[in-house]
Amino acid sequence: VQMTTDEIRVTLSVCCYCGTGCGVRIQSKGEQVLSVEGDRAHPSNAGLLCSKGMALPGTIRRDTTRVLHARLRDRQTGQYRQIDMAEAFDVAAKVISTTVREAGPQSMGFYLSGQLLTEDYAIFNKMARVLVGTNNIDTNSRLCMSSAVSGYKMTLGADAPPASYEDIELADTVLIAGSNMAYAHPVLFRRLMQARQLRPHMKIIVIDPRNTDTAQAADLHLAVTPGADVALFHAMLNVMVWENLIDHDYIARYTDGFPALKDRIREFTPAAAEGVCGVAAADIVKAARWFAQSAATLSLYTMGLNQSSSGTAKNMSLIHLHLATGHIGRPGTGPFSLTGQPNAMGGREAGAMATLLPGHRDPVNPVHRQEVAALWGADSIPDTPGHPAVAMFDALLEKRIRVIWIAATNPAQSLPDQTRVRKAMQSADFVIVQEAFADAETLAYADLILPAATWPEKEGTVTNSERRISRVRAAIAAPGDALADWKIVQQVAQRVARQIAPEKEALFSYADEAQIFAEHAALTAGRDLDYSALSFDVLEQLGPVQWPFTQSGTPRLYTNHVFATPNGRARFAAVGYVAPVENISAHFPLRLTTGRLRDHWHTMTRTGLSQTLIGHVEEPVVHLHPSDMARYRIGDQALVTIRSRRARLVLPAQADETLKPGCAFVPMHWGSRFMAGDGINGLTHGATDPDSGQPELKHCVIGVQAYQPV
Ligand code: SF4
Numbered sequence: 001v002q003m004t005t006d007e008i009r010v011t012l013s014v015c016c017y018c019g020t021g022c023g024v025r026i027q028s029k030g031e032q033v034l035s036v037e038g039d040r041a042h043p044s045n046a047g048l049l050c051s052k053g054m055a056l057p058g059t060i061r062r063d064t065t066r067v068l069h070a071r072l073r074d075r076q077t078g079q080y081r082q083i084d085m086a087e088a089f090d091v092a093a094k095v096i097s098t099t100v101r102e103a104g105p106q107s108m109g110f111y112l113s114g115q116l117l118t119e120d121y122a123i124f125n126k127m128a129r130v131l132v133g134t135n136n137i138d139t140n141s142r143l144c145m146s147s148a149v150s151g152y153k154m155t156l157g158a159d160a161p162p163a164s165y166e167d168i169e170l171a172d173t174v175l176i177a178g179s180n181m182a183y184a185h186p187v188l189f190r191r192l193m194q195a196r197q198l199r200p201h202m203k204i205i206v207i208d209p210r211n212t213d214t215a216q217a218a219d220l221h222l223a224v225t226p227g228a229d230v231a232l233f234h235a236m237l238n239v240m241v242w243e244n245l246i247d248h249d250y251i252a253r254y255t256d257g258f259p260a261l262k263d264r265i266r267e268f269t270p271a272a273a274e275g276v277c278g279v280a281a282a283d284i285v286k287a288a289r290w291f292a293q294s295a296a297t298l299s300l301y302t303m304g305l306n307q308s309s310s311g312t313a314k315n316m317s318l319i320h321l322h323l324a325t326g327h328i329g330r331p332g333t334g335p336f337s338l339t340g341q342p343n344a345m346g347g348r349e350a351g352a353m354a355t356l357l358p359g360h361r362d363p364v365n366p367v368h369r370q371e372v373a374a375l376w377g378a379d380s381i382p383d384t385p386g387h388p389a390v391a392m393f394d395a396l397l398e399k400r401i402r403v404i405w406i407a408a409t410n411p412a413q414s415l416p417d418q419t420r421v422r423k424a425m426q427s428a429d430f431v432i433v434q435e436a437f438a439d440a441e442t443l444a445y446a447d448l449i450l451p452a453a454t455w456p457e458k459e460g461t462v463t464n465s466e467r468r469i470s471r472v473r474a475a476i477a478a479p480g481d482a483l484a485d486w487k488i489v490q491q492v493a494q495r496v497a498r499q500i501a502p503e504k505e506a507l508f509s510y511a512d513e514a515q516i517f518a519e520h521a522a523l524t525a526g527r528d529l530d531y532s533a534l535s536f537d538v539l540e541q542l543g544p545v546q547w548p549f550t551q552s553g554t555p556r557l558y559t560n561h562v563f564a565t566p567n568g569r570a571r572f573a574a575v576g577y578v579a580p581v582e583n584i585s586a587h588f589p590l591r592l593t594t595g596r597l598r599d600h601w602h603t604m605t606r607t608g609l610s611q612t613l614i615g616h617v618e619e620p621v622v623h624l625h626p627s628d629m630a631r632y633r634i635g636d637q638a639l640v641t642i643r644s645r646r647a648r649l650v651l652p653a654q655a656d657e658t659l660k661p662g663c664a665f666v667p668m669h670w671g672s673r674f675m676a677g678d679g680i681n682g683l684t685h686g687a688t689d690p691d692s693g694q695p696e697l698k699h700c701v702i703g704v705q706a707y708q709p710v
Contacts, residue, residue, distance in 0.1 A: 021464025114341025151315020178304015
């Protein structure tokens with residue numbers, strides 16, 4: 001894997017940004033990364049990289065932009081002092097042990113990240129559930145794909161994207177919903193564009209309130225009103241039923257529940273739905289026909305469906321279209337959720353979320369709890385439900401959680417309703433922040449800062465959107481005192497065990513990442529994702545593989561149309577359309593949606609270090625339709641005050657005809673370190689989907705007015 005030529009090392013690894021999971025070849029010399037190029041042998045990207053992947057060398061620093069040492073805050077003076085790692089582990093262990101002893105296990109919370117590797121997730125999860133004794137463990141993946149998880153489970157029976165990237169090249173119709181792939185998953189978008197060159201008959205439908213670069217490449221763009229996707233999908237199904245385009249045989253043989261859904265969608269005629277979802281009835285009919293009549297239809301979807309108070313219903317109503325037409329389990333078909341983060345999938349597999357357990361098990365299921373406990377060598381897993389991300393910070397604010405350990409994520413920028421989130425961290429008894437980048441806003445709330453290694457300094461595995469597990473390899477050593485996340489957890493866990501449960505110390509005695517992976521893989525045995533036959537050695541021999549994996553990987557699920565439900569039949573559910581939580585009013589007349597830019601990643605702690613990337617868009621602006629700018633007397637590039645029910649922000653306005661009138665767009669990347677106030681997510685609200693717990697980051701209502709200096 002690693003070759004040495006004149007001291008230049010080549011290390012095969014995976015890009016650390018999006019869920020595409022592109023394989024990379026890192027060229028390094030000493031502790032310097034010289035270049036990063038696409039790995040032609042990696043099946044997910046075949047050598048392709050996007051602008052973010054190519055600019056990775058410019059983001060690797062060993063200077064003050066990194067958290068290099070542990071620091072402890074004096075609560076009286078607010079001053080930090082540098083401490084060595086042994087003292088840092090002792091402090092963390094003492095705080096956790098004392099809190100668990102005095103306030104109980106539910107007073108502790110762990111908030112993790114889709115940036116972590118599966119091995120990091122696995123050890124954090126074990127520490128939370130069996131050592132501390134709480135299910136209060138969740139991750140920023142909650143903000144990204146938890147509605148996709150619940151959508152899959154409620155229809156197909158398991159959290160398993162059924163398709164592969166190669167299905168992009170085999171589809172005749174591709175429906176892209178709530179995804180600006182051209183920016184968020186650029187290599188997949190390039191694969192799609194190349195596929196269309198080879199298959200000129202391919203039709204692409206894009207559902208997005210904005211006429212994004214992705215939408216501009218579509219044969220049909222459905223500019224849905226933000227939040228109204230369920231009405232649109234139901235209307236498409238209504239057309240399919242009315243025009244007899246559904247696959248009656250498939251529905252009868254492989255599914256349950258269609259009659260109730262058929263009754264529910266009766267009222268969603270294209271004409272009626274047009275008034276709700278803002279898409280012309282004729283376009284709804286056209287989309288339904290293209291979807292149903294094509295030989296192979298693939299759907300690709302992400303945050304636009306997931307980040308919603310009805311995210312699960314949106315996912316389900318799209319999956320219904322596949323089940324009703326039999327576009328699943330065959331090449332070029334399937335409902336395929338694209339994950340945002342590089343290892344959101346691995347976090348799901350490791351069960352490091354309040355609503356999951358390892359191996360796609362459920363914490364509410366006593367048999368599953370017992371299975372995990374036994375495989376971990378522990379007595380039990382607690383049965384008290386844990387708090388998902390937004391609720392975890394609510395619990396912190398209300399003092400039901402006293403101490404929180406945050407790793408590899410920046411909630412002081414990324415969670416909605418920032419005023420509340422920041423108050424929560426300020427009011428905590430103790431905040432531990434394990435972080436690599438010194439710019440992260442969350443560090444300002446830390447009592448203890450733990451320096452973490454990051455890409456390309458870590459060893460382990462990640463799983464990408466197509467269920468492909470790849471090895472992540474270290475090309476250089478971590479700077480300063482920074483350590484791999486799992487090593488930090490191990491050190492603290494062993495110390496906590498000594499104080500509150502000495503018999504559990506041995507549960508954390510791993511020699512390396514391969515051992516953690518082996519334990520984790522064993523937890524998947526007999527489950528839908530089974531990759532218990534995998535090990536670091538096997539990955540070394542075979543390269544990246546897709547789960548489930550026995551002797552070989554599995555590119556496509558449900559090819560026998562037996563689903564992961566108890567009776568093997570997929571489920572329709574008569575889900576209704578529910579409008580977003582906030583509605584426009586005289587005071588808040590515009591709908592604000594947030595999203596990604598091509599060259600930035602999340603809160604820009606990494607991409608903000610690259611001169612190449614920052615040049616794409618240097619500052620945040622609010623995009624408004626010219627008709628709204630005229631209505632509110634706002635000039636192009638003029639400063640504008642944006643008000644939501646929670647916060648105000650001042651940003652330059654930019655006229656943007658790709659928006660629907662009445663809608664506004666702000667990129668999600670800029671936080672409080674770039675502007676007065678709480679950043680973009682000061683505006684958004686923390687209402688969540690009742691099934692997935694995912695917050696409605698894609699919709700809130702705002703008012704705008706020309707900025708008046710006080
Ligand atoms: Fe990295 Fe995603 Fe770009 Fe691939 S598409 S290079 S994984 S950011």
